[in-house]
Amino acid sequence: MPVRDLGWSDGLFESGFGHEPVARAVGWPARVARMVEVEAALARALGRVGLAPPDAVASILQACDIERLDLGALAHEASRSATPVIPLVRALSELASDEGAAHLHQGATSQDIVDTAVMLQVREALVLIEEDLFGLAERLAELADRHRHDVVAGRTLGQQAAPVSFGLQAARWLGATDRHLERVRALRSTTLAVQFGGVVGTLAAYGELGLHVVTAVANELALAEPDLPWHAERDRIVEIAGGLMGVATTAGTIATDLVLGAQTEVGELQPTTGTGPTSSALPHKRNPVDAVAARAASHLAVGELQTLLSVTAGHEQERASGAWQAEWVALPSALVRTAGALRRLRAAVDGMHLDAGRARRNLDEHYGLTGTEALATALSFHLGRPEAQRVAGRVAAAAASSGVALREAAVGDREVADVLSGDDLAEALDPLGASGTIDALVDRALATHRGVRAAESQ
């Protein structure tokens, strides 16, 4: 079968684990469009500071039309030049007047155009990622509020440890999501800076006007103006990657909790959508498809972000011979994968519901275990902590070996009965005994989220 003739497409891969709008924002066509935008901004800046006459500027702006470029040919030629800017400038020159061509790209270097275009792409991708973070946070806020008193087992090392509420779990996720949202906003407003320095970062071609050109380009594009060109100083890229890494790892963490909560033997967190076409052989199997895909995408995103971070160390001298070019692929890919993880996680959270009854039964079946700490606490006010822990441990062991519930064993225990009444015990062993603090914690997360929402709507 001549599969080589079928063409390449990342089909499944992209549609399953990526994020189409982000892919469009950071892909090659958008890269060209953004580079054209930067060349246009430079032309306007040159005009503003008096380095290019109005006619030249007008001609350049007219030439800067993505529709008139052959993107495939540009890609092909770019791969022969180690930079996409050389063929781009040649193509635009052919569309401009002689005077326009004379001032096109004046004083700039390839890396100025590419890095600044990348900043514009990152900005658009971050806006889209913020939208998904906000949508996820909104849903989590709703879950946190609604389920604040729906008891589920808290689990450490996979073992039931003590009761918690699903609302508090959602509030924890909400907290992380809102913090990421604030970090992404901060990235967008302070980290994204214009790159402009000319061939070796001295702005040599502009005489005394170099800094004015940079300021004008930054203003045109609404990007920050850095102290110095940053051709080889990639700390901004590290900051962006660090911010994305938080999103990607949080997506993996929450998705893992969803997969674990959906296990056949746990069944607390049921996927209601995104479970795919039911298998004909296993018609009742409800796979947590979105959560699984989010985990996969998180793995991919973390991996690509690690790649991106590692290449930031390799930018030697005034332009890197390999590390910079690797960023051209790794940064867009990392953005798409991170956004993909977030998108699938959001779908998984949207399409999931708590089976509160099942959660409670899971807890009750093993409550000999998870109530022991609460019993010891209740006893400690009467017996002191060491004695209380000894008694609680003994009662729990008795309950476990005889197969009765912890409360039942406690009620019948003489040492317990000496200090705690049946009502005391009922109160102490109420899985929702900590609900006051849980409420306060959930409220904190919701209050923070209201602040985040207020900022979002501005």
Add this chain to the structure above:
Amino acid sequence: MPVRDLGWSDGLFESGFGHEPVARAVGWPARVARMVEVEAALARALGRVGLAPPDAVASILQACDIERLDLGALAHEASRSATPVIPLVRALSELASDEGAAHLHQGATSQDIVDTAVMLQVREALVLIEEDLFGLAERLAELADRHRHDVVAGRTLGQQAAPVSFGLQAARWLGATDRHLERVRALRSTTLAVQFGGVVGTLAAYGELGLHVVTAVANELALAEPDLPWHAERDRIVEIAGGLMGVATTAGTIATDLVLGAQTEVGELQPTTGTGPTSSALPHKRNPVDAVAARAASHLAVGELQTLLSVTAGHEQERASGAWQAEWVALPSALVRTAGALRRLRAAVDGMHLDAGRARRNLDEHYGLTGTEALATALSFHLGRPEAQRVAGRVAAAAASSGVALREAAVGDREVADVLSGDDLAEALDPLGASGTIDALVDRALATHRGVRAAESQ
């Protein structure tokens, strides 16, 4: 500028750092084609062992026609099922007779089909990688032989240390390339195994015929038959990734040497092709474009292989919920990136020539340094090593401080003159003094390569 409407394409990225034939071999269309091929092989296997009637088999084989499938729709549906096999089987069923549909995919699980299809894709990609490894090795063998006596400076920690020949450098690269070629061949012949176990690896649906089905499928596809299904045992994937990692890191290493050798101040290894359109501003700049691109692709390949390796640890139970799905993207991507690094490196080596005169001048200008060891060795036969080293060090220091060549300083040194004649010195300080051993080492690499070539032509 509504760049979101421009569509996504990895344009530049793919054409610049990837490998189109490998991309075609491992992409989504080929994935579907290979899955169809596996379903067809299963049908034939079922027929052979008597689990499916000839008519059913014939109907399935007729339905197994990649041309009749809507690849985009399959990708879309696949992303909703956490497996591409469910929509594929449904689509094929609609193309088959009822009897064919009844036996299509019988007893198999999604992972059987996907993993086996991946093995077929990997096999085709490895063949292509072998071709480039062989082409590279052929060129390196030619360079090793031709330049075996062309002296260049050997450099440690970036400092000239002692003379070596470019032929020996090429022979070292050849050795690594040939070893990789043999490893890739071994992977192809022993590591690629059919995956077949049914839903949880028990072959339960085939009664007593399970192992016969596996054998028949393996024979149909010319893949190895494993002891057991390996749904969660990814050591074969680790082996493949390990083999590719060697190729990717060697590509990065050689490419780095080419970039270093092409530096303005070194200029020994001149790029003759692949230097891109000359910059209008910097017309004489000859960028080693292919070597730079190979370094970039090597970074990307190493990163993706690290991602692939790390997910192989996450295959829990009878099918992983995230790690397996991440492999769907990471393995093809790692193959394309590794092949891309190799392809650009091959182009860089093809399009490079040694400037032997420049290399010799580089050495001569600093030969006070690199000849000191040779001087000490020559003196040691007369003075013993400690005394010889003391004298050689003194002479070298004198040469350095007075700016004369080491030989000149040595000829005029009394302690040296006492034991070494001018002819002795000329012989001792001949940068090619070690040429006997260099010849032997180069011959070893060439002999190994002849064995590799003989195996290739079989």
Add this chain to the structure above:
Amino acid sequence: MPVRDLGWSDGLFESGFGHEPVARAVGWPARVARMVEVEAALARALGRVGLAPPDAVASILQACDIERLDLGALAHEASRSATPVIPLVRALSELASDEGAAHLHQGATSQDIVDTAVMLQVREALVLIEEDLFGLAERLAELADRHRHDVVAGRTLGQQAAPVSFGLQAARWLGATDRHLERVRALRSTTLAVQFGGVVGTLAAYGELGLHVVTAVANELALAEPDLPWHAERDRIVEIAGGLMGVATTAGTIATDLVLGAQTEVGELQPTTGTGPTSSALPHKRNPVDAVAARAASHLAVGELQTLLSVTAGHEQERASGAWQAEWVALPSALVRTAGALRRLRAAVDGMHLDAGRARRNLDEHYGLTGTEALATALSFHLGRPEAQRVAGRVAAAAASSGVALREAAVGDREVADVLSGDDLAEALDPLGASGTIDALVDRALATHRGVRAAESQ
């Protein structure tokens, strides 16, 4: 609290996640000991080929006494030289006669000594890793055989899918473990090669005797002799890292399965040892401590192996300025972490037992799900596959909605009853219906293991 005065020790870290014998084999003291061993081997080799007189060799061998070296001082000085060999050779010279000192280290370069010493360290570490792999395999073989008919739920994406036996699961793990054992053996016997080339790999200091010196050193140390020196060709290191990666990822995979099987709601795989001191607050909590530690160590090992792999790409020219030195840390650390993951996994497997009753109950409680495929297969011989799947799906849905077991629902279903008797159903829905094939698969793994054991005892 002046914690800076407390000194540094990796205390917990090493004892918890590492492997003390491997740490001793690959640490700094052993590194010095091995470097001394290499210098001694070189002296003997020089004597053998006639480049050093017997007295000099004898003096060097007498000086090569690790007990007389100040390891701390060597470490301190080494950090100032970018190589530990310069201070080592100086220290050894002071212990040798003048004649011995004159021939000590003759013609060698630092990297010859370090890389060859590392090969010796790796060999010792691999022997220890093989011991643990073999011990683990022995235990898994026992589990595979003993539990071949103990039914547990097979799970895909965390969902019960169909019955399997614990013995088959153990057989799968055994298969991977035995394959790793064979790979590690192969590494030890074929990959570990002497490094010997002199300052730039030309063996220049030995005149025509260079290759004879290499052969003699290789023979002395029982290491393979490579075609060429490999100062910058690190494919052997990649091979070693690839082999270790398989061990590390398999350890993580099995440990994850143990943690999942020990979850409160699953409880099939119970830790019996290594659960640590019981918490006073949670006396019944049985944490799967060894499995958790194995997962942690696997994470650390995979990470360090990735680091090691990535630096193998950075060996420029005749000696790397950074990548090689990073290997000095990354390779020992990766060995210790990999061995640590394996050691903790082995402890976890040793200290775990199957709760077969609980496993069966887990399956029975959800068998409406996992039996559906078996029901459909039984029906298909009478109704054809599409019809069989329709009926099986309908029965399973009815069972689920009415809360009865699948067999009960099937017995009462008219369409089923038309073709399958009660006995037929009992046989079809027997979770051990596939036991014939399971037996065969387990036997395959055991047979392979017998071959591995036979090779081990040689």
Add this chain to the structure above:
Amino acid sequence: MPVRDLGWSDGLFESGFGHEPVARAVGWPARVARMVEVEAALARALGRVGLAPPDAVASILQACDIERLDLGALAHEASRSATPVIPLVRALSELASDEGAAHLHQGATSQDIVDTAVMLQVREALVLIEEDLFGLAERLAELADRHRHDVVAGRTLGQQAAPVSFGLQAARWLGATDRHLERVRALRSTTLAVQFGGVVGTLAAYGELGLHVVTAVANELALAEPDLPWHAERDRIVEIAGGLMGVATTAGTIATDLVLGAQTEVGELQPTTGTGPTSSALPHKRNPVDAVAARAASHLAVGELQTLLSVTAGHEQERASGAWQAEWVALPSALVRTAGALRRLRAAVDGMHLDAGRARRNLDEHYGLTGTEALATALSFHLGRPEAQRVAGRVAAAAASSGVALREAAVGDREVADVLSGDDLAEALDPLGASGTIDALVDRALATHRGVRAAESQ
């Protein structure tokens, strides 16, 4: 040679690539000391909110004495419990009164103690890292100012491209260093938060006083108080790792430039210290030892930070079974390695000087290349850019082919002579023609640094 008996020590590795004060701050003894400090802070907090009587608090504080603990035994026991806190609390209990023991660790969980202790360790390590960043920045500021007009070749893809000054290069490095300093300060003041939630994050054991306990503990330790416990939300760890990653990658980048500048054929940046004992065989070889070690440490740091980042994705439920424990090793190791890279880089920068004469000669020898852009710019004011580029390119080609300097060729060129006088040409081709802008850029970096210094001295 029984090397297994030599004991394990990371001797060379630590002393060569690590940072002893940071190692002391983050090692196991300090970990225990910090955990004791957290237990003491909890006792005081319990006393303050009225949950523990003064005598109990006093007894606990008296018991909290690191000197009385057996650190080795604690490490040993910790490895059996999957947490170091259980044996620590037992050991402290034995040192306290019964009443003290009853309130020791009351309501806390192991992860509260460990994570909070880690925050204290990170804080101390960050202070030390800040010191080195500040020291490095001070030195770079000095270099930037002193060498602002010392011309060196700017190099892109390893090729000389245009003149720049070493002062501007140092200013670029200074900018990155100062930004990292500000990021590390921000981490220290806002990211480091107390972890306190009790076994599953509900603060259940404190009744209504839970949040007051958290506030009191945070105040005692001068750490931030988070909205919610963050047992499984590791975004703070991601932030810390992201900040360190910037430091580690910048260290690698600058160190690479130092190694490249010290190459025999370049020789602009000469190591004056830290070149190690001179090799007896190669007495004039001046290896840039510190820069090489910084590159190695940077590789190691980036790798360990990647490991740390990847495990942050694996924190399931209320406590991770593997990922958290891996952090115990990966975070301290990443801090030591990052600090080590920075320390060696600082030493490399301190012990390096610019050979300004050599730098100028390097430029002059190839100035036909690097002056072409300047010539074209000068011509463009008279001829327009396209024509100017054509002429400049022609002159440069003529200069290159005839082996004369660009200025010489230009002076003799008729088209040039028509528009530019000899003085014009001298001015245009002055490598310091851009010095106005260079001055302004350097001044910007110095001004920012003055702000950073002012903040440091507060």
